[in-house]
Amino acid sequence: MRSPYTYHRRQTHAVSVIGHENVPRVVADLRAVDITRMEDLADIGHTYDAITDKWSTSDQAAEFLYMGARPLPFMAPAGTRQLLDVSTWLGHDDHFYCVPVFTIDEWRSIETRHTVMNVVRCTSSDLTTEILHELAEDASVVLMIRSTSSAIFTDMRACADTMLAAHVHMPVVIEYHSSGDSIDDGILDASTDVGGLLVEGLGDAVMMTLSSVKGLDTATSIRTAFGILQAARTRMTKTEYISCPSCGRTLFDLQETTSMIRSHTDHLKGVKIGIMGCIVNGPGEMADADYGYVGSGPDRITLYRGQEIVKRNIPSAGAVNELIGIIKDDGRWVER
Ligand code: SF4
Missing domain, CATH: 3.30.413.10 (Sulfite Reductase Hemoprotein, domain 1)
Structure with missing residues (x-):
């Protein structure tokens, strides 16, 4: 049982740079974003200088780029990893800097795995104790969970309680989809739900999918993610x-x-x-x-x-x- 009066981060083991004592990471959801040139990554904190042929990384740069079925057409900046849907990952040359993303069914049916990190993407309603124990058999699993409820905060909190009761310690990426109609509503909803979870010590990484909010671009989503981490005092990246x-x-x-x-x-x-x-x-x-x-x-x-x-x-x-x-x-x- 968690104490409501003190801050305790949920105990997780580290998978690569996610979990345990690592600061919460930021995943950029770029599946619907057209990225054809290196310069296109400036919105998520990675700026390419063609003259020096070097990348510079801001303090608020996403470490993981969820590309889905559309890998980057160039080498990703140093220190980042691409997340690719497993069917795309299997056909990709790079099986180290690119990380596969499985559904639960794919996890059960595909035997090829990354040697260090495998993301299993699921919904809150998928997570039974039985499935958690099955996934926990592989120490390379990182869960990416999205809520299927309209009460996202309480639903994700219930997931955390299920994991606590099942004694599983895999790191969790909170995948957040905003239902806000305006930019302000989207940011406010995300701050309340994701910020609340982080303050409760839940979440080793966040991925904000705010593209459904009219007018909200990728750069704002990333800034919002870092702003929420800072406000929850889990990762300080600015004054x-x-x-x-x-x-x-x-x-x-x-x-x-x-x-x-x-x-x-x-x-x-x-x-x-x-x-x-x-x-x-x-x-x-x-x-x-x-x-x-x-x-x-x-x-x-x-x-x-x-x-x-x-x-x-x-x-x-x-x-x-x-x-x-x-x-x-x-x-x-x-x-x-
Ligand atoms: S001026 Fe003083 S009392 Fe008024 S809001 Fe600021 S700190 Fe509080």
Whole structure:
């Protein structure tokens, strides 16, 4: 039984770079995306430079590319793996950097397997204890599960409970399909469902299939996936800002100040900065921030390291530089 009061990641074993203590991975669902040139992968964080003939990878780049039945027409960027439907994988030259994706029936009938990692894609309603035990006999299996219920969160949670009761520890990719009608609805639904599961310690990778949401492109799907992982505090890939909603006590223009602080610090991966309008409630509201920028009087700012005051009531004009100085003193500053 899981405790609702503490965070525990579901115990899994590692298969390649998925599961156990690996950060949750991001799978890009590219089955319906036309990819003909290397430059087409820029949307998912892999940028190809034709002059140097080199790839560069952003902090928010998908590690797995689900290509289905349409393999990339060029070699995938280093550090990525293509996921191919098993019938396509069998006919492909590369049986190492490409990973097969089976249905449960295919898993039972096809004997050729990848030596390290095999993905079995199934629905929540497929997962009986008997099937789980059958799949668990092979330590290379990664389950990719999509919910068949309209109550995705509770349905996937029930799957996790079934796996817990069956004592199986294979890693899980949460395959998420949004039913939202607009971009905002799609992102909100995904954040609630997938974010909730991650906060509960479930999921070793996520694949967002948001293409059914009108206007939502692959780049936004990938950004959403990384944003949800960051908000669930399971994988930090950018600076985190915690700002109060502002109220009658707010002592500066919160929006303007937040964007000014962001413009100086948004390259500090994993650093959490609280920006709070007043000193009455701000320090409590910024909870686990690494640094705090808190209004403490008209034109006055108090700076925090964690919950400890480092500079009290300094003029707001130089407060951002002072904040940067504190981050530098702590050895957490990097140049852009
Ligand atoms: S931190 Fe202060 S200014 Fe911000 S919302 Fe809370 S009470 Fe209002």
